[in-house]
Amino acid sequence: MGEALSNDASVSNGNVRRGRERFYMRGFVLEPDQSYLRDGQFHLSRYSQPVELYERIEVLKGPSALLYGKSTPGGMLNLVTKRAQNEELNVSIQQEFASFGMSKTGVDLSGGLNESGSIRGRTILSKTAEEGWRRYRNGEHARQERFVGAVMLEADLSEDALVKLNYDTTQDEGALDMGPQHIKDVSSGQYWLVGKRDYIWDMPWSSRDSNVENIGFTLDTYLNDSWSLSSGYNLQRHQRQTTESLFSKVRFVNKGDTNNYYLTGKASSDRFELGTAFLDVKGDFHTGNINHRFLIGSSIVDYFHSKQEYKLKNPIGQINIHGTDIIAKPDELNYRNGAVKQIRRKTYGLYIQDLIEFNDHWHLLAGLRLDREESGEETHHNLLPKLGLMYHPTQNSTLYSTYSESFEPRDPVSQSDDVNYGKRLKAERGESFEIGAKAELLNGSLFVSTALFDIQKNNKVVTDKSGKKPITTQSGQVRHRGFELSVEGKLTSKLSILTSMMYLDGKIVKDPKFTGKRSKDTPKFSASSWLNYDVTDASQLSIGAVYVGERFGDTPNNFLKDAYVKVDLGFSHTFNFSHDQQGILRVNIDNLFNTDYLRGGCNNSAMFGSPRAVKATFQYKF
Template sequence: MFSKCSVALSILAAINPIFVYAHDKHDDIEIISVMGISKPIASNSSAMKMDMSQLETPGSISVYSKELIEAQRASSLGQVLRNDASVSVGNVRRNRERFYMRGFVLEPDQSYMRDGQYHLSRYAQPIELYERVEVLKGPSALLYGKSTPGGMINLVTKKAHDEMQFNLSQEYGSFGFNQSLLDAGGSLNESGSIRSRVILSKSSQDGWRRYKDGSYAGQERFVGALMLEADLSEDTTLSLNYDLTDDEGRIEMGPQHLKNKASGKFELAGKRDYIWDMPWSNRKSQVENSGFTFNSYLNDAWSINMGFNQQRHQRQTLESLYGKVQNVDLDKGTYSLRGRDTFERFDVTTAFFDLKGDFYTGDIHHRLLVGSSIVDYDRTGQQMKMAIAGRASFNDRHIIERPKELDYRNGAAMTHVQRHTYGLYAQDMIEFNDSWHLLAGLRFDREQTTHETRHNVLPKLGIIYHPTENTSIYSTYSESFEPKDPISNSDDVNYGKKLQAERGQSFEIGAKGEFLEGALYVSTALFSIEKNNKVVTDKRDDKPVTTQNGKALHNGVELTVEGKLTPSLSMLTSVMYLDAKIISDPLYTGKRAKDTPAFTASTWFNFDVTEQSQLSVGAVYVGERFGDTPNDFLKEAYVKVDLGYSHSVHFSNQHLAVFRVNIDNLFDTYYLRGGCSNSAMFSDGRAIKASLQYKF
């Protein structure tokens, strides 16, 4: 069971989202160290795949811990990433969150990792499974292969514990929100060499927007996970994992931004509480992940790490509207429907093997990483789409029923996509002395598809200078690549033409420091990212013409401040200024990138009112940005304020209860979130959540 010190520190972690702790046992004496900020000391599953502190890392990485996630009662990945000004929200339709990082889209099939492995993220991530979220900013292709130049997200899963732990929480909130969570585990034998953890979560919500029949766009989700871990020897550990996410809910496409014929200006069409879709629109998704990791220390200097994961994802999406809404008459308030029923199955197998070494050549210290990775991606599906007779209206409750013919089994098979990717990489952190370090790396990738075989070579170089023990200055050059399939639109002039990979080059300089005896961490970065070979489409004789003549340039500066200002006041602040421009495009040269504000900021303060009670306040500012690539529709800037309060009750040495109340969008601010090229999503109204958490 927990010692008194462990319980006391657990309370501290529960009531302060910025505090984290680490403990090690030595000679039967438990040594506990407390740090004022959450600084990632990378493990095998962490972003850099090496034991590197923030000051040693030549790049920008933000880490959001489970303490922060619990304090903010985040129930989605988007609610965690709102703490990061470098990340902006994209399309949230179909219950899939899309994001931009440094102005570039985070693609669901190449911008996410799970425990350092490629992870297909075509579903809403179950945040209750994750210990922390790591945000890697800038190209990360060296270690992980194909990726967008903006960065990547690494989701670090919770692990089994050797000490018995039990965590039960119940939460209720506005708009029918309800979540029950059980998180329990511990040693399965007397020695503690075999450990387990079980997570079960059931949640549902109605939402606040309604269909024409008065029903809500609700959703339900079940998450179940089992983690097993065994010490095969003093130096070798085997971990097994399985999790299931079953998600079902309705669909809404959001309001449309359309051109008003009378004024010639683009405006938002649709009421804030009105859903364009018919109430029979829905989606079902089931995702299974199963795999293992194997970690072994060969000696004091060398270790091997390997892992395997199999993901199976099935989903069906039934839509009454897709793409741009057709035949809209704003004066009469009517529009046409287009139905689409899609079934997809994804099978993704990933594996990696890393060899890590720590050695000297003369007086020069090396931390070497040599590894390989495999990704086997397979997608199949079937789709039926059709125009639906009749016209819907904003002004009545008439529902156009689903046609019987609208069934994916009546449609044609979708393009079968197979990709086999093999990667080899090497990275060396070279420490010439206490002040000067150099990180150099090279990656070779081979991707084989049904169309062709492609090869990519990517370098990375980073220089770190430590003026003092608690500060560092760095400069980094890195590259990214995004393979593209041949042009599949049969109407395109260049139909069937093979495309090269889109490539990104990034230059970044930055400075980091730990102040107030390590309690406060400050980081700033200046970056320039250029993306070449962009796939763009023009028109010739009313026919689309796709080429790779596009180019984009994103320049920006970021600032992060995290830690304790006083013994009772903690903060987490992130700020970014971004100039994201399209440099070359047949239609949009000189335009600003979609959904990328010039200025964003996020801050979160936590104040210890008493030893048991904490008050938190957070604010997010998002500057004005365009909702479409032609820059015809401008979304206004907004400030959203959140509030939180928690109180802890310690019953005994082993039992703890935490009561929390969180208010999201305290002042009920109206704003527009991300959307598709022709749509946006309305902000949620003020929402109150109350939760009771019991631990021992």
């Protein structure tokens, strides 16, 4: 997902530890349990997403809580799955090889299952293995393996009714790499990253094992030419086990000595179950000369999380960063030795929205959502408005202004040594104001979009750890203001462009310790641009660049990550064979100039960006 989202400057990389990707949008963290949608419905993203299953990734900027319930103020990502919509048999076989021992094999079969084509199916299978470029102290790589399998079915129940069924599984396992640590230099007072670029601090037996299943259906019915009804249900199950030799902040044996550190062991097992159901009624009608695009709907989200975790009280042992010795995994390091904690939440939502078209120039979008979230500890109620005004000076341009709100319910304080342990917390709330313009230029071949936004998040949960005991309160407040510009389309008949940029002023407005600091991992300026040139009718040459400005890697603003530019290069050629058979060869070079840069991380660590890598893919379609 990170490769795809690098084309949008408003999205940046966050923590990539434990084998999954995290992102920021407009400087706000996209939380894995409330910032992701799959086909427009709530989706848990606590695993490496199977991009093989997705037709596209939609970036929904600004609060999206009106239609989707709880969400972060920055926006959401909607993962749109592929469909079984081809009546004729289509087969695609793909083989990929890349640097650092990476290989990937994929098969995609789609077509009609009966003579009329009213029943259609699609099967996607993918197997990936990768060694990676970083090494453990004994020379081993942090090997990763993943299997993705999916079955999609579609059936035309009548001319006005369509049912879609889906099942998919993602099995992901591999070693852990918690990333290098940034610490304070005693003599200079500056913060820097400790360790060699390719050195993994963990032991080779550190591992993770993740298994995700999704099964569901949607039913779309057209009641008449103006009204339609959509309903659906999806059940997501996720089981994950991790064994860690190094968690939280690294503890060095002696102050000022970064060569020797302690290993700390933790084992955990998580089980997630998420059931989502929705019912939407859509209508297109007139009242006099005014047209309405109307939506009323409801949703239910049933969330369950069971966690069993065990931490060793004492260090496993001491390690010298320049050595090659391995400390064995302790026998008692087993998650079954820990206590079981469970959380269940049910959220009920009712929403209504109307796009009112007064005439060709003036449109108004108005909506309201009511949510009720129930858990064993607390019940939250939220009423969220949304208002948008659009003016179309011409048929191909729009000026707009919007106001919307977001909310993020929080569980009671769970850390046992916290002064406010067990205290109930209110939902964190966000407010967003945005004005912008969109236009189609060059006879519709080029799309330009700009936006000015001001987002404020209140009731933010913060923990002050400066005293003898941590104190968790809701005294935090942040404010992010910025400007975005994107250009997409064809500049000439052979040259196309996809470019975006964002200026962001993200600051902590209120905090017990960090008032006035810049928000973590939020560069003031970022940009990306991708050019694609048709060398011939069958060959394409592409070049892209990503710029990320300097940003702080921690909340106190002690660790500054340098700005960087990363350039990528690609070439593809299509071979047309007889009988509608086709072969596509793609060669990509990631990080062409081998730029040394830092990706996202947590308050204690950061991840090195990958060095230059070459990837070759051959796809055969018939």
